[in-house]
Amino acid sequence: MSIIRFNALKETLHRKPVQVNQSEKRSTLFGQNVFNKYAMQQYLTRAAYESVMNAIEHGTRIDRKIADQVAVSMKDWAMSKGATHYTHWFQPLTGATAEKHDAFFESINGSLAMEKFDGEQLVQQEPDASSFPSGGIRNTFEARGFTAWDPTSPAFIYERTLCIPTIFVAYTGEALDNKTPLLKSLQAIDTHATAVCRYFDKNINKVNATLGWEQEFFLIDTALAVSRPDIQLTGRTLIGHSSAKGQQLDDHYFGIIPARAMSFMQDLEEECMLLGIPVKTRHNEVAPNQFEVAPIFEEVNLAVDHNCLLMDVMQKVADRHQFKVLFHEKPFAGINGSAKHNNWSLALENGTNLLSPGKTPMKNLQFLTFFVNTIKAVFENEELLRASVVSASNDHRLGANEAPPAIISVFIGAQLSAVLDELENVTKGKLSPKEKTDLKLNIIGKIPEILLDNTDINRTSPFAFTGNKFEFRAVGSSANCAGPMTVLNTIIAKQLKEFKQDVDQLIESKNLKKDEAIFNVLREYIKASKKIRFDGDGYGQAWEKEAKKRGLSNNGTTPAALKVMISKNVIDLYEEMNVMSKIEIEARYEIKLAEYTKRLQIESRVLGDISRNHVVPTAIIYQNTLLENTKNLKEIFGGEYKNIAKEQIELIMTISKHITEINAKVIQMEAARSEANKQIGLKSAEQYCGSVKPFFEQIRYHCDKLETMVDDNLWPLTKYRELLFTK
Structure with a gap:
């Protein structure tokens, strides 16, 4: 053994696990360092609180005088927690997060000092836009860009700094970040999903997209990682012979978490609780030294922010425990890589999940409406969905007999496939009394029972329905969830818009009742999108041949997959949904290629x-x-x-x-x-x-x-x- 490896191993073996204080209940720590509703109620005036809540819930603008009040209250709260600085925390197109810290401290006349933070500093800052990827939107000599406060994601304190989640845009108005298109896609899906929901309940005013991510990662001892130039510079091993023992005994998955890893996870969870990140699950993953943490579902924008924050915090906590966290999708050859499964759904303001069946046929018809429209949206945009998860690192993982293939398909299970097959055979036009009865009792009425028994999961499927949500399994562990979620929200918003137009047209032109019109449109969508449904083995060569017959794409590399991003159909889609302009789309295409x-x-x-x-x-x-x-x-x-x-x-x-x-x-x-x-x-x-x-x-x-x-x-x-x- 070389002296470098010997010293690294010696340093590792003589370490003691870091001890973590576990005396407090985690629930008492939750959100203590977040300027959430509870903190706002304590520090804001009623007018300021109501203004912020209206901005969060309805997207209204916050008056400048109110912004000044919020800033002062936010500063007082932050300083009571020991904060000395503030920063606009944003997500540029690097895939990471960015922040520039400024002190509350200000000097007055050179002899006096005070802490100051006003509405202007809260609402907007001006970082150098030329130093971030812009895809040609900004030249080097055109440095001006703006960060603007996003009140829908609460401010938080980390390492004595008040962090204010913001968007990041160019001086000319184009989005230079991942958050701005995401927020616009959420607005689009809220608008069109709410319009469809009113077929079933006229009192519905808002629909939220929800996300639950599953973060996989490797923990490698710092001393050992430092001895590998490839890990240090690329995040993965470029050479290295397989260990005689790898994962072939299946003895690591869900096994006892090693002591050092457990100490790291406990410390991480404590940090997450303070920051309001609702991490709930931890376990060993398939490969040696591979692990996973996962939270409770949240609204998509907040969930994306929390995942970005988690990845930042993990690196800092890992340093304290002498670990290096590897988020690369394939850091080691011959064993499983890492994913970040994105579990997506739609929910009403009261928390009702639109992808969960209900107790009545009407609720189940609502479920089928969103279920079928999601499948149709994926079918119409499978190449774009594939492009949303591409990267040099994820290319190593997809299709490697451990992860979904590069072919996008939808798994729904045999039972739900049978339901859709029956709906496909519904008579076109007005339904007979027998058909109405059969639909309500024999098909739609049995959906809750079907889903209760349909517990199987197809791990080879990139987009699988798992009972009350769709799991987008192709997302890589190092990715920012905002990209795939923006695509998913946008394509489904567009599909729901078309669905409402089709239903309304049948009601008006054919004089059909609402339920009959919905059934007829759903039947046509089921037929049209049938090619995207696949319940078999996604790893097999037979599926590649079958997918080709069905006309599905198989873009196995990043350059091949990205081409669809600048197609006319995709540009038209984003512009119609007011999510991104042509120049913003082309910029992201150039950035991803670069x-x-x-x-x-x-x-x-x-x-x-x-x-x-x-x-x-x-x-x-x-x-x-x-x-x-x-x-x-x-x-x-x-x-x-x-x-x-x-x-x-x-x-x-x-x-x-x-x-x-x-x-x-x-x-x-x-x-x-x-x-x-x-x-x-x-x-x-x-x-x-x-x-x-x-x-x-x-x-x-x-x-x-x-x-x-x-x-x-x-x-x-x-x-x-x-x-x-x-x-």
Whole structure:
């Protein structure tokens, strides 16, 4: 074992688990550091409180004088909690979060000082927009951009700083963040889902999209992670031979959580409680040193903010516990990668879930309406939904016999498929009395019972109905949920808009009753979207062939999947729903392509460095040892034995072949990279994907072979068995 690995392991093994105070009930901690309704009631005047609540619930503007009152009250509350600074906390198009801290402290005449925070500082700030990805919206010399307060997501305190969730827009008005389109998509789905709900209850005034994410991640000891340049710079291992023991015994999933990991999780949960993040579930995942945390469902905007905040907090808590958190979708070859399943649904203001059946046929008809429209929306926009989850890292995971394939399909289970098949056969036009009775009693009336028994889950499906929600399983663990949720909200809002138009047209032109019109439209939607439904094995080659026959896309790489983003249909969709403009869509397309290219560029550089500066020199050192050994043996025994040192000679030759291949492949990879760098946009991304990336596995193969041959005491990189099984 090399001295680097030895020191890293020694540091790891001598650590003691961090002790966490567990004396208080978690419920008493919940939201203590959040300027939530309770805190606002304590600190705001009635007029200010009502103004903020109207902004949250109805989207009304907050008057400047009220904003000043809110700012002063927010500052007083924050300072009572020990805060000294404030920041506008936003989500630029880097995929991470951003913040610039300013002190409440202000100097007066150079001799006096006071703490100040007013409405202008609360409502708007001006960070440098040219230093964030803009996809051409902003030039380097055009630096002005604005962050603006989002009152629908409450302010919170973290590390003595008042964090104010905001949107981020260019001086010219275009969105430069993930939150602004998300908020617009939520407004769209509220508008059109509410309009459809009024078929069933005229008193419904608001519909919220809800989200429950499941965050998977790996915990690696900091000292071991630091010994791996690839983990440090790319978030994953670019080389590394599989450990003899991996996940094949299925002994880690739901197993006893290791002591250090448990201490980390307990500390993390305590931080989450203070920040109002309703984390409820924790468990071991499938792979060694892989774990998951999951919260209670929340409104989508708040859930997205909480997931972004959780990922930030996890990194900081992990540092205290001497861990490095890996969010990369595929940090280790040969074992499961990590996802962030997005569980999506729609709910009324009173919490009623629109994707849960009710006790009456009318409630079940409401359920079927939203259920079928969701399936239809996915069918019409499956390529766009696929594009919403693409990344260089998620390309390693999707379709790898551990995650959903790149083909988007919908799983609903055999029982619900039978219900839709029966509805498909409903007579077009007015229903006969028998059909009305059959629909109410035999089909719709049995839906609650069907769902109660329909407990199976298809883990190979990228978009699965799981009883009262749809689970979008293709989202990667490092992703910001805002992207896929914006797409999902937008396509379903558009579908619900079309549904209402179709139903109203039947009522007016055919003189049908409301229920009959709904049944007729749903029947046509069921027929039209049948191709997207698939309950079988998504991993099999048979499904690839079948999906192709059905006309479904199979975009296996990021460059291929992204093309749909700038199609006329997608631009028209976003503009019609007032979610994004053409320039905002094209900017995001360019940013995603650039990020993909840069990540592969970084990985190729790191791989070349590790191969040439770590692996090859180590192999040569070991080879020289073998050569010296062979020379000494021949000197001792002379020519008496023909096969003297035969094994050593064969090993020397094998090592030489691998060294030769590594050097040759690295040179070829660098040449391909040089050519790809001459291109821009899609052409550059395609060349990196098709000409540079294939060398990764070829170079890795030879490096991993050398790992199994070279003396363990010499090998410079921490091995899989140490990374994955050191607790």
